[in-house]
Amino acid sequence: xxxxxxxxxxxxxxxxxxxxxxxxxxxxxxxxxxxxxxxxxxxxxxxxxxxxxxxxxxxxxxxxxxxxxxxxxxxxxxxxxxxxxxxxxxxxxxxxxxxxxxxxxxxxxxxxxxxxxxxxxxxxxxxxxxxxxxxxxxxxxxxxxxxxxxxx
Amino acid sequence: xxxxxxxxxxxxxxxxxxxxxxxxxxxxxxxxxxxxxxxxxxxxxxxxxxxxxxxxxxxxxxxxxxxxxxxxxxxxxxxxxxxxxxxxxxxxxxxxxxxxxxxxxxxxxxxxxxxxxxxxxxxxxxxxxxxxxxxxxxxxxxxxxxxxxxxxxxxxxxxxxxxxxxxxxxxxxxxxxxxxxxxxxxxxxxxxxxxxxxxxxxxxxxxxxxxxxxxxxxxxxxxxxxxxxxxxxxxxxxxxxxxxxxxxxxxxxxxxxxxxxxxxxxxxxxxxxx
Amino acid sequence: xxxxxxxxxxxxxxxxxxxxxxxxxxxxxxxxxxxxxxxxxxxxxxxxxxxxxxxxxxxxxxxxxxxxxxxxxxxxxxxxxxxxxxxxxxxxxxxxxxxxxxxxxxxxxxxxxxxxxxxxxxxxxxxxxxxxxxxxxxxxxxxxxxxxxxxxxxxxxxxxxxxxxxxxxxxxxxxxxxxxxxxxxxxxxxxxxxxxxxxxxxxxxxxxxxxxxxxxxxxxxxxxxxxxxxxxxxxxxxxxxxxxxxxxxxxxxxxxxxxx
Ligand SMILES: Nc1ncnc2c1ncn2[C@@H]1O[C@H](COP(=O)(O)OP(=O)(O)OP(=O)(O)O)[C@@H](O)[C@H]1O
Ligand SMILES: [Mg+2]
Numbered sequence: 297x298x299x300x301x302x303x304x305x306x307x308x309x310x311x312x313x314x315x316x317x318x319x320x321x322x323x324x325x326x327x328x329x330x331x332x333x334x335x336x337x338x339x340x341x342x343x344x345x346x347x348x349x350x351x352x353x354x355x356x357x358x359x360x361x362x363x364x365x366x367x368x369x370x371x372x373x374x375x376x377x378x379x380x381x382x383x384x385x386x387x388x389x390x391x392x393x394x395x396x397x398x399x400x401x402x403x404x405x406x407x408x409x410x411x412x413x414x415x416x417x418x419x420x421x422x423x424x425x426x427x428x429x430x431x432x433x434x435x436x437x438x439x440x441x442x443x444x445x446x447x448x
Numbered sequence: 449x450x451x452x453x454x455x456x457x458x459x460x461x462x463x464x465x466x467x468x469x470x471x472x473x474x475x476x477x478x479x480x481x482x483x484x485x486x487x488x489x490x491x492x493x494x495x496x497x498x499x500x501x502x503x504x505x506x507x508x509x510x511x512x513x514x515x516x517x518x519x520x521x522x523x524x525x526x527x528x529x530x531x532x533x534x535x536x537x538x539x540x541x542x543x544x545x546x547x548x549x550x551x552x553x554x555x556x557x558x559x560x561x562x563x564x565x566x567x568x569x570x571x572x573x574x575x576x577x578x579x580x581x582x583x584x585x586x587x588x589x590x591x592x593x594x595x596x597x598x599x600x601x602x603x604x605x606x607x608x609x610x611x612x613x614x615x616x617x618x619x620x621x622x623x624x625x626x627x628x629x630x631x632x633x634x635x636x637x638x639x640x641x642x643x644x645x646x647x648x649x650x651x652x653x654x655x656x657x658x659x660x661x662x663x664x665x666x667x668x669x670x671x672x673x674x675x676x677x678x679x680x681x682x683x684x685x686x687x688x689x690x691x692x693x694x695x696x697x698x699x700x701x702x703x704x705x706x707x708x709x710x711x712x713x714x715x716x717x718x719x720x721x722x
Numbered sequence: 723x724x725x726x727x728x729x730x731x732x733x734x735x736x737x738x739x740x741x742x743x744x745x746x747x748x749x750x751x752x753x754x755x756x757x758x759x760x761x762x763x764x765x766x767x768x769x770x771x772x773x774x775x776x777x778x779x780x781x782x783x784x785x786x787x788x789x790x791x792x793x794x795x796x797x798x799x800x801x802x803x804x805x806x807x808x809x810x811x812x813x814x815x816x817x818x819x820x821x822x823x824x825x826x827x828x829x830x831x832x833x834x835x836x837x838x839x840x841x842x843x844x845x846x847x848x849x850x851x852x853x854x855x856x857x858x859x860x861x862x863x864x865x866x867x868x869x870x871x872x873x874x875x876x877x878x879x880x881x882x883x884x885x886x887x888x889x890x891x892x893x894x895x896x897x898x899x900x901x902x903x904x905x906x907x908x909x910x911x912x913x914x915x916x917x918x919x920x921x922x923x924x925x926x927x928x929x930x931x932x933x934x935x936x937x938x939x940x941x942x943x944x945x946x947x948x949x950x951x952x953x954x955x956x957x958x959x960x961x962x963x964x965x966x967x968x969x970x971x972x973x974x975x976x977x978x979x980x981x982x
Contacts, residue, residue, distance in 0.1 A: 299765065302768055302769055302772045303768060305772050305776045306768050306771045306772050306775070306776065308776075309771065309772075309775045309776050309779065309880065310880065312779075312880075312884060313879075313880030313881075313883055313884060316883045316884045316886070316887040317883045317922075317926075319887055320819075320883060320886060320887055320890075320922050321918050321922065323909070323913075324815050324819075324886075324887075324890060324912055324913065324916050324922070325913070325916045325917060325918035325921065325922050351914070351917075352914070353910075353914045360910060360914065363914070399808050399911075404809070404911075404914075404915070
């Protein structure tokens with residue numbers, strides 16, 4: 297094998313490796329989610345966050361517009377305080393609502409945003425007040441079984 | 449023996465596990481000489497060469513090459529010393545993934561930065577000397593055993609070493625090549641002012657070029673001297689070896705635990721060491 | 723009788739392993755640091771990268787493609803029962819990035835390149851080529867072993883990242899066009915659950931460790947082999963078996979440490 301040919305092949309091989317890593321980073325990993333670092337912060341208080349965790353997606357109409365960055369507990373109100381980062385170009389009105397939904401029956405949980413109609417937008421650091429907590433599947437099933445048993 | 453000793457061994461002991469190979473060998477090899485070492489097969493001649501090259505270390509005794517004690521030499525100095533040594537291996541030891549040309553060029557490429565044209569000239573000169581310039585482009589697998597040894601010879605001398613070890617340079621060569629290689633060794637030795645140590649069973653050819661000879665038997669030097677004194681030696685051992693007589697003090701057999709008759713008639717369990 | 727001998731044999735073997743491991747570690751360190759030796763050659767390194775990497779690439783890609791497709795199928799049938807096929811992308815990607823990519827790459831590498839490496843070095847030893855090199859004042863660790871060791875360390879992560887990508891693509895082809903999972907969900911779910919450093923880079927770190935261990939074992943088995951035809955054969959077998967077991971064992975340890 298010619299020296300030059302080996303150099304070429306090795307060069308191509310290394311480039312392939314780098315290209316594969318870049319594709320993995322952008323397409324598979326959420327390195328593209330870097331964008332959220334520039335996003336603005338919003339808070340929302342829920343009485344129950346279920347299995348929501350940091351890095352869970354925040355969606356509007358099914359499209360991911362941000363992610364959960366932190367989940368804490370407000371010691372005065374005993375409400376779970378969810379901190380999110382939202383893409384800067386998405387401006388939300390002050391009467392926007394937030395709910396926690398589950399994707400499929402056992403899928404992961406995410407924050408779903410329902411935009412309101414007020415002319416003013418939520419400022420960075422603002423709080424969404426209209427929230428609906430995670431649906432507790434145990435409770436739901438319990439209720440269903442109970443109502444079926446008694447309803448007949 | 450007034451000249452300086454290039455290689456000096458004092459009371460060297462070497463054992464492979466329980467098997468003693470060298471049992472107190474001492475010798476002095478003068479600068480510029482061709483010295484032959486003869487001895488029975490398995491007698492430790494190759495081992496002796498490896499000790500002088502520092503690839504093996506003795507269990508006891510001292511080995512000095514060019515005034516340096518190999519046992520106290522550090523790795524770097526040992527390697528520096530080896531750049532001035534050449535060795536023709538008993539089994540050629542050519543690099544199988546390099547062509548004949550690259551095999552001979554290898555030490556030059558590794559140690560010097562030479563112009564390709566200079567390198568080519570040096571390598572082809574050595575190949576011409578062993579009669580294989582035409583085979584420069586072949587791979588080692590395409591060579592006969594004897595051709596391989598000649599390439600290995602060219603490689604051993606390409607660095608123009610001060611000390612060259614030849615481990616059985618004549619085996620596997622036809623009579624014409626033997627003569628040519630023998631004169632080549634002599635010529636090279638004189639032209640380079642080198643010192644050669646020659647291990648060989650070919651008594652006639654060896655004595656025709658050697659200045660001095662040692663006979664190794666039973667791990668010891670049993671006779672030494674110029675070819676003429678060795679031939680005239682009244683030592684029974686030396687006469688047996690040089691005359692090629694099967695029985696005598698030099699044992700043909702590797703030591704065994706019991707005698708031959710018992711070994712043949714005796715019963716032994718499978719797997720037991722014989 | 724065979725059984726009675728088993729226990730003492732095992733003990734003797736273990737006792738022999740300890741000093742052997744010491745010698746092998748010495749060998750590893752000397753070879754790794756031999757990059758500083760003047761007889762270490764970049765050209766040799768590239769030649770090995772070519773031999774190990776470029777020439778295993780097709781094998782890796784085919785293996786990865788099938789692995790990904792099988793993951794797609796199996797994952798789908800496992801998830802569809804819970805109506806959770808939206809998690810299929812995540813499942814395929816995480817399985818490949820964290821486990822299957824590094825481990826399968828390393829196992830294939832041990833079989834493809836590791837065995838060849840052992841055979842090469844041990845037959846160089848059997849034909850005295852290594853001794854000849856020493857005689858020419860060229861350190862075989864620098865000229866022969868170091869380029870191969872570094873090539874292994876360098877090549878396996880690259881092969882692994884390509885394995886990951888091709889595998890995920892194979893999984894995608896089965897999940898989306900064949901099984902009808904929604905493509906947007908497939909990628910979006912994957913993206914939101916795969917962490918660049920936590921999953922991708924740690925997987926590649928695993929691959930790097932495997933590359934080191936496989937080439938180390940292969941080179942050492944070759945270097946320490948009996949210099950005979952039989953010795954060469956034995957060393958090659960032992961090299962593949964030991965390297966594969968070492969990869970699996972090390973994978974367990976690394977997983978326990980890295981993904982907690
Ligand atoms: N690598 C080795 N491991 C174990 N024993 C060895 C090894 N090499 C040589 N021996 C033993 O050392 C002794 C001397 O071997 P050596 O090769 O020096 O003999 P020699 O004189 O060169 O023989 P020959 O003329 O056949 O080449 C032999 O008895 C051999 O059994
Ligand atoms: Mg010999």
